[in-house]
Amino acid sequence: MHYIPVIALLLPLLAHAADGQSIMQKGGANPAALPCISCHGTDGKGLAAAGFPRLAGLPEAYIGKQLADLKAGRRENPVMQPIAQSLSDEEMAAVAKAYAELPKVNVKAGPLERPQPGSGAWLALRGAWERNIPECTLCHGPAGVGVGTAFPPLAGQSALYIENQLLAWRGSTARPATRHSKAVAAVPPSRRNDPNGLMQHIAADLSAAEIKRVAEYFAGLGESQEAFDESQHRLR
Numbered sequence: 001m002h003y004i005p006v007i008a009l010l011l012p013l014l015a016h017a018a019d020g021q022s023i024m025q026k027g028g029a030n031p032a033a034l035p036c037i038s039c040h041g042t043d044g045k046g047l048a049a050a051g052f053p054r055l056a057g058l059p060e061a062y063i064g065k066q067l068a069d070l071k072a073g074r075r076e077n078p079v080m081q082p083i084a085q086s087l088s089d090e091e092m093a094a095v096a097k098a099y100a101e102l103p104k105v106n107v108k109a110g111p112l113e114r115p116q117p118g119s120g121a122w123l124a125l126r127g128a129w130e131r132n133i134p135e136c137t138l139c140h141g142p143a144g145v146g147v148g149t150a151f152p153p154l155a156g157q158s159a160l161y162i163e164n165q166l167l168a169w170r171g172s173t174a175r176p177a178t179r180h181s182k183a184v185a186a187v188p189p190s191r192r193n194d195p196n197g198l199m200q201h202i203a204a205d206l207s208a209a210e211i212k213r214v215a216e217y218f219a220g221l222g223e224s225q226e227a228f229d230e231s232q233h234r235l236r
């Protein structure tokens with residue numbers, strides 16, 4: 001009988017295993033790893049008005065990648081970066097798993113209106129191929145529910161969060177300090193973590209007004225109060 005010594009060896013490991021639920025509620029072992037729920041909401045659906053994203057139901061590998069990217073500085077953000085830097089790799093894996101297990105976005109069903117040229121819906125569903133901009137749903141799935149682990153859902157995220165991400169990939173031009181000042185400093189992209197620059201190329205060719213319109217379109221697709229429709233997520 002040799003299983004007893006094996007269990008005895010494993011017990012201390014289990015006792016120290018990072019607990020995703022506990023990190024969400026109470027934060028990580030390092031006090032700088034603040035409780036996730038204080039910004040991402042007790043239900044993990046984020047806080048739209050503040051630009052805090054939904055984490056509930058995002059793919060585990062995607063969440064893990066973002067935390068690693070924030071920690072490594074490939075994705076910069078003054079609020080979230082210090083938190084990611086305070087999580088151990090084990091804690092990141094545990095909290096990513098816990099958030100992935102929460103309910104996915106329930107996209108509004110039913111026929112959508114026919115998109116008008118130049119509208120947010122048009123960009124989302126048809127793109128602007130004359131400028132080499134593919135439709136967003138090509139990669140992010142029908143109704144922006146996400147595809148696999150690399151293409152995150154856009155439905156369920158707030159307009160402010162989506163807009164912030166597109167501007168982060170694009171970089172922007174700071175406004176002059178005063179009406180008379182001519183100093184206009186270019187802000188370099190602060191999110192540089194997209195495989196093959198897929199998002200950076202797209203964001204660079206979108207105007208600020210287009211970014212706003214397409215962000216509002218996707219923000220308008222979730223969260224439906226109707227019964228959850230699993231078929232939306234069949235591609236995953």
Ligand code: HEC
Nearest residue numbers: 034035036038039052053063066067077079080083095164
């Ligand atoms: C003080 C507020 C705050 C707390 C606490 C917080 N976050 Fe965040 N988090 C943010 C903000 C703000 C962003 C968006 C950053 C940006 O715009 O790029 C974010 C983004 C993220 C993202 C990227 C999501 C995506 O769709 O790409 C992940 C993953 C994440 N947070 C995980 C966590 C985890 C795990 C915890 C708990 C250990 C946590 N956050 C605690 C504010 C917070």
Ligand code: HEC
Nearest residue numbers: 134135136138139150151152162165193194195198199214
């Ligand atoms: C060629 C494929 C492709 C197309 C087309 C595409 N995306 Fe993406 N998008 C990606 C990938 C890949 C990521 C994840 C990058 C990463 O790992 O951080 C992403 C991430 C995003 C995110 C960040 C989501 C989050 O949770 O942080 C936003 C916002 C976004 N895309 C918006 C758009 C919009 C709007 C369009 C259409 C104008 C679009 N995308 C078209 C590939 C694509």
